[in-house]
Amino acid sequence: DQQVKQNSPSLSVQEGRISILNCDYTNSMFDYFLWYKKYPAEGPTFLISISSIKDKNEDGRFTVFLNKSAKHLSLHIVPSQPGDSAVYFCAASAMAGNMLTFGGGTRLMVKP
């Protein structure tokens, strides 16, 4: 069973516009959520996280929104840049220190 799902395998956006990547989860015990970015032939790199006590966290061009009632989170990138082209994974854990469960990833392509 996939506890974390990213239903869009790919997303194409024009440079300068907003990119919105979505993630849904089923496990109500999850209380910590992260986004990772992965370039080809490299390991994932941490991007931004959010705890379940918040509904929004912002870091520069990246903002993560959490809707606990809908069990949904999203990553907004504004403005999108060609260097943002990568695969984005959302991940979740139940209680700090527990294992991370990853979604299947969304490939973002930002066109110049």
Next chain:
Amino acid sequence: EAGVAQSPRYKIIEKRQSVAFWCNPISGHATLYWYQQILGQGPKLLIQFQNNGVVDDSQLPKDRFSAERLKGVDSTLKIQPAKLEDSAVYLCASSFGLAGIGYEQYFGPGTRLTVT
């Protein structure tokens, strides 16, 4: 600061052969993780160490996979014998403490295993 090191980067073996992967975490990181990432999927945790003790190995296929972290630093992951479905990228990650708020995981570049 040096990142997580892994070797080899690529490995091709025949089914039923054995293979071993090595990981050197970031200096000072007590927690080490091994993930399996099958093409088109997200990473799946295989095993998690805190220093040289196992925290979680519930998703490790113990009939063929084994991992150790003897001195609480480097770690090796072994597959014996390999099956075709083991073809994947094996990622090692480390964190200062148990993963959670303030203790992010840092990933190595991975080892791409192809089993023929």
